[in-house]
Amino acid sequence: MKYFYFFKKIQEKKIKINFKKISPKKIVVFDGVSFVDLKYSLEDYDYQILESRAERLKEINLSVELILSAIKNFFLIILKGNFSLPILYYYTIIKLLKPKVIITAIDNSLQFSYLAKLLKDNFIFLAVQNANRFDYEENYYNFKNKISRKNYNSELFIPNFFCFGSEEERLAKYYNLKIDKFYKFGSIRTANFFYYLNKNKIDLKKNLFDICLISEIPPIGKNKTDDAFTSVGFTNVAKYAIKFSLENNLKFIFATKTFKDTEYFNQEIAFYKKYLNQKEFNYLSANLNEKKGFYSSYFCIFQSHIAIAAQSTLLRDKIGLRQKILSCNLTKLKKYDFPISGLCTLNNCNYDEFAKRLNNIINLSDDEYFKGLDKDKDHVMAFDKNQSAIEKIRLEIDKNLGIQ
Numbered sequence: 001m002k003y004f005y006f007f008k009k010i011q012e013k014k015i016k017i018n019f020k021k022i023s024p025k026k027i028v029v030f031d032g033v034s035f036v037d038l039k040y041s042l043e044d045y046d047y048q049i050l051e052s053r054a055e056r057l058k059e060i061n062l063s064v065e066l067i068l069s070a071i072k073n074f075f076l077i078i079l080k081g082n083f084s085l086p087i088l089y090y091y092t093i094i095k096l097l098k099p100k101v102i103i104t105a106i107d108n109s110l111q112f113s114y115l116a117k118l119l120k121d122n123f124i125f126l127a128v129q130n131a132n133r134f135d136y137e138e139n140y141y142n143f144k145n146k147i148s149r150k151n152y153n154s155e156l157f158i159p160n161f162f163c164f165g166s167e168e169e170r171l172a173k174y175y176n177l178k179i180d181k182f183y184k185f186g187s188i189r190t191a192n193f194f195y196y197l198n199k200n201k202i203d204l205k206k207n208l209f210d211i212c213l214i215s216e217i218p219p220i221g222k223n224k225t226d227d228a229f230t231s232v233g234f235t236n237v238a239k240y241a242i243k244f245s246l247e248n249n250l251k252f253i254f255a256t257k258t259f260k261d262t263e264y265f266n267q268e269i270a271f272y273k274k275y276l277n278q279k280e281f282n283y284l285s286a287n288l289n290e291k292k293g294f295y296s297s298y299f300c301i302f303q304s305h306i307a308i309a310a311q312s313t314l315l316r317d318k319i320g321l322r323q324k325i326l327s328c329n330l331t332k333l334k335k336y337d338f339p340i341s342g343l344c345t346l347n348n349c350n351y352d353e354f355a356k357r358l359n360n361i362i363n364l365s366d367d368e369y370f371k372g373l374d375k376d377k378d379h380v381m382a383f384d385k386n387q388s389a390i391e392k393i394r395l396e397i398d399k400n401l402g403i404q
Contacts, residue, residue, distance in 0.1 A: 009057070016059045022066065022096040026401055030090075030104040030112050032056050036294060037105035037130055037188050040195050041393045048097060050090065052111050066092055082114045082155075090115055099123060101400050105130045105188065113157040120159055124400045128162045128188050128393065131313045136175045137335040153177055162188070162393060164316060165382045167339045183396070186382040190317045191389035193298040205303050210250035210362075212304035213241045213284075214297070214312040215257040217271050233331030234310055235275035240328065240354045241308050242280050247355075252287045255300035255314070260290040306361060311336040319344065320381025324361055324369055328354060339380050343372035 009015045027047035029035055033056070035042075035049060051057050070092045077083050077091060094102065094115065100123065104112050107127040116125040136153055143151035158179045161168065165184050172179045197204065216234040245252040258264040273281050289300050297314055301307045307318045310329045315338065319325045327338035329347040338345045343364070346357045361369060370377065377383075384392075 009054075015057055018059050018061045019063050020061070021063055022061060022093065024096075024098040026100050027397070028094060028097055028099040028102045030102055030115070031106045031109060034103070034105035034128075037128065037192065038103065038393075040192050041128075041188070041390050041397070042103075045397065048099075050093065052086070052090065052109070060089070061093060066096060069096060077118065080118060082117070087111065087114055087118075091118055094119060094123065100402075101126060101397055103128065103397070107158065107161065107163075108133060108135055108156070110152065110155050113155060116159055117157050120157075125159045126162060126393075126396065126400075127158045127160065128185075129164055129168065130188065132311065132316065133168070133171065134311070134335050136171055136177070140175060160396075162389070162396075164320075164380060166379045170339075183392070184378070184382040185389040185392045186320055186384070187313075187317050188389045188393070190298070190320065190381075190383075193295050193302070195388065195390055196295055204299075207305045208251070208303040209253040209300070210305050211241060211245050211252045212300045212307045213238060213252065213254050214301070214307060214309035214314050215255055215268060215272075216309055216312055217257060217268055229331045229333050230336075231271070231275065233329065233333070233336075235272065236330045237308065237310055237328050238272065238276065238284065239280060240351050242276075242283050243351060244355050244358055246283065252283075253300050253304060254284050254288045255297040256288060256291045257297075258291060260292055265291075306358070308358075311338070316381040319377050320383045322366065322370065322377060322383075324366070326358060326361060339375070340377070341374040343369055 010017065025046060025048040027042065027045055029038060029042070029047055029049045031052040032049045033053065070088055073088060073092050073095070077088055090111065102115070102119075102123055103126040105128040106112065107129045112125070112127065119125070139148070139152040142148040143153075153175050156177050156179075160181045160183065161179050162183045162185045163169075164186060169182050171177070172182075196202075216237070218230045218234075242252070244250070256265065256268060258268045272284060276284060289296060291297060298317070301314050301318045302321070302323070306324045306326060307315060308326045308328060309315055310327065310331060315325045315327050319340075325344050327345045328349065329336045329338070329345075330349070332348060337347055343357070343361060346354060349357075364372070
């Protein structure tokens with residue numbers, strides 16, 4: 001079916017065939033979706049984006065050189081397993097591009113892992129973490145319960161992982177993941193946000209809002225066995241946050257997850273409308289921050305006193321900068337428990353317990369709050385005020401390019 005879709009796009013001239021000889025590039029960005037996270041890290045470098053998603057593909061190379069190389073590589077890849085036409089194509093084109101570095105910000109990409117296994121002795125593979133990795137638990141659960149015939153965790157391979165913090169190392173050990181080296185650089189998205197602010201001379205307004213509720217919805221377009229738990233759990237957090245804000249006359253902002261004027265946004269709003277009562281939904285709508293740009297949610301969390309959600313990666317972004325959060329997991333699914341216990345975490349609670357904890361957090365100083373955690377914040381999100389994740393990634397790229 002995928003190949004039919006691909007050939008149809010060629011027939012409709014939505015994919016261009018390029019017959020030109022491939023010119024070498026020092027850096028290959030694997031999966032164009034990565035680029036939004038990597039654009040500042042790759043400024044002034046010579047790179048080529050290698051699209052890995054059919055819907056994003058605009059051009060393919062079918063030069064004589066590539067076809068002959070692909071024929072030679074065909075049997076080699078079959079012998080090593082994980083054969084597919086896309087992998088053969090990516091393998092061949094990477095060999096012809098002769099990059100020193102292949103980098104992605106889609107750190108859970110199995111295609112990237114397959115290529116890293118095949119080419120690890122020839123090229124440097126770098127993966128930058130972009131979000132919480134709940135898929136490790138999902139892969140394990142699906143395999144254990146025979147929902148999937150494969151344990152996709154065993155397929156994952158990352159030679160060099162630019163990750164959030166120590167939690168990723170713990171998860172890798174727990175799920176027996178094949179990750180060779182961990183570089184605890186923190187959040188590339190937080191680094192990008194502050195780079196953007198500095199570049200555009202934008203100042204944040206500290207505590208513009210008292211409470212930022214981060215939108216959380218079950219993954220759209222996927223059949224999840226835990227939908228019922230997540231739907232009720234995520235919206236109960238919203239109900240608690242709304243009630244507390246109304247009772248205490250607080251400045252409240254709701255950070256939406258999806259971009260405005262998209263079908264996904266309509267589905268997101270419909271989700272909350274379904275589970276909230278009319279008063280709650282009206283309050284949410286009146287205090288909604290529509291996501292118009294990539295950094296919209298970052299403006300919300302970093303201009304709020306406290307951010308609230310169950311499991312959003314944005315909670316880790318905020319606590320990494322030594323700012324207060326409350327992770328409230330009401331889904332009854334342990335995979336969504338925040339990796340740090342103490343004042344920042346309250347699971348499976350009623351509203352009175354929620355209100356008591358939130359009042360306590362509001363009235364504590366930052367020092368008192370962080371003394372009330374069972375692990376250092378760097379466990380979930382490293383942050384170096386002297387050198388951003390962007391700068392650290394660039395240093396590693398330079399090292400592998402032989403730039404002093």
